[in-house]
Amino acid sequence: MFVDLSPFRHKNFRRLFLGQLISAFGTQMTAVVIPFQIFLITKSTLYTGLISGVEFIFIFFSSLLGGVLADRFEKRKILIWAEVGLSIIPLGLALNSLSAQPHLGIIFVLAAMASFLGGIHRPALEALTPRLVSENEIAKISVLLPIRHILTMILSPMIGGFAMVSVGAFYTYLFDAVSFFISLLFLLGVNYKKINTNKEIIKTQTILEEIQEGYRYIRSRKEIFSSYASDFIVMVLCNPVALYPALAAAFQQEKSVGLLYAFPSVGALLMTLTSRWTLSCQRYGVFIICAGAFWSLSLAIVGLSPGFNLILFGLFTAGFFDMVSGVFRTTLWNETIPETIRGRIAGFEMLGYMSGPLLGNALLGFLADFLGVQAALFWGALCSLILLALFNFCIPALWKYKKSHHIEQKLSLRKSS
Template structure:
């Protein structure tokens, strides 16, 4: 007899609850979504994650259509990186001086207006690379101001024990956007045209602005506010990091993993040479998609780790697994084995993101959270670009597979050395 049902034929609610709890032990931890304020912020993140990828596809596509040159596409990427770095650092300081909800309203509105300007120039057939690069720089400046305030706000919306779950929810949405956004853009361009991608992004951002408007006020806590946001306050943020070893190590862990172990610059060469028998286009698409897919899977099953309390060990373990997976990828002659290793790396990257994010929010005081998130934004944006240079150079000198495997091995060795030499990260727990 099914013990979940009584003799009267009615289902036993306790048995059903037990099964649901069993599912929740390994499925995505959705506790933060029970909190209306966080749920609104998360909804705005969904819209931003997908919509921003439409523009991220449309800008390089339009530049290439105008110039026929990949060099101009690369130049545009760098044009967006500099303002992102500058304004993320400044935006972190601003987020510690004013109501973060107000800052999010201003910056999300700015991003929406920029998307509308992208649409206007495309609709008018302007065909000006200079105009596109200026608009891209403006958009990335707004994004740099926005990201620290958005991430720093989370600790005010959920309790400390739910920070890993909230980080997993946000990271999963962003990674899903990186997969779904480009696919949606590719499907829409032949149907509605490239200019309309910008317009869709602009209209979607109206939902983001509305969701942020519904957030509670998030002013600096009493007695903690700084009066201005200048170079002195930015420098104070870096001094704060240097004086808090666990925060410094959380940044170093990401730098080690991304700079030494992110091999995306070698994907085209590997697809054309090592995995050419499988079809160069198929191989290239799978290589670029594998890590985001792994990260999404890690987020969907984040209930298996989001309740862990030893956050430091989780970061160390995740970075080591990332390094091992990248090493395995470099040694793989089979495309499918290589993709499997990259998926594992994506899962490890998600775990690392979740607990590094939780450490930044829990180990830093509220008056410093904006600046910590500003530095975090710079590290996340800059690390993979430094990796592109490093791996591109190493791949030319030693061959792509050797460069990839060597980088992965270095990640493992350097991370273990850091963990052994400095115990603060090992000891950190909620």
């Protein structure tokens, strides 16, 4: 029933996990403080949504570039240089926050730079991580890796939200910078067997051609394409994060804004800690689609809720089902994508995973200015439920997918070789 911790016996996986856990604490605290600081400056959900739109533009280009770099070059070096840059940006945010009137433009520019470097960082991280464990442990790390994200999402928002109200943004940004320096120390201790890059491909293919090759691979794997699209649909139409400051203010719960960020992760943590059952499942696609539907229904509850406690419950259940989807999507990708193209596919995965919430924040931030916070969320959730069903009815590959399909394909390839 409970999560399998056996991958931690690998020293390199342990080091990478712990380093990324520490840096994620700082990153998530900053992710809370930036929109909160913008809302305090502008008093508008339009601007808290706009920052997500700006971040999306930079992630769009950098995640595709980062995927190519991860397939071309040594992944650990990419992570090191990206984290050096990511450790400097919070220092700029901290200095800006010391001003009596923090400059809104500086916040937008530095947030955009962080998004760009994050797009370089993540594909290399996603491509490197499965290399640090044995093949039969890939499904197990698909459950373990979200724990890192969940722990930071539970604690960081509460600490970050409280720190923003109590001591201001400066110390929160400073902690983010320190967390990346610590992560770098762990990263320097990671060693693994490197696979030689195909020099002929690098000489003959441009970056654009390599991106196109990754795109063609995704199009040839309809179940992977549909897993991206299903997650993208629900995140664009009913991602509530940009509305949290306004939602807390509407219920006069400003000091509890951190709870809104944290409760989805509490639900995700419960799912992860009881996730051993996922290792025996075959119908990955069914779980991905149904989890997306229940995410939408949970956020419809938030949109209709008359009280703050029911909102927290809706966010809790949304987080639970989001993690169900995340575990099966990650397992599907890690078990079936070849090593030679994994960096580029991780870039496309990041593009979908990150751009959906960012565009959703921008969309709901815009709609909330006209419809109201809860009405925008309810109608977005209803539309996402309908569109999710229509998409998977028209392209049923994900719904029909079974783990046994991949096993049969691998056996046939081995026989032919």
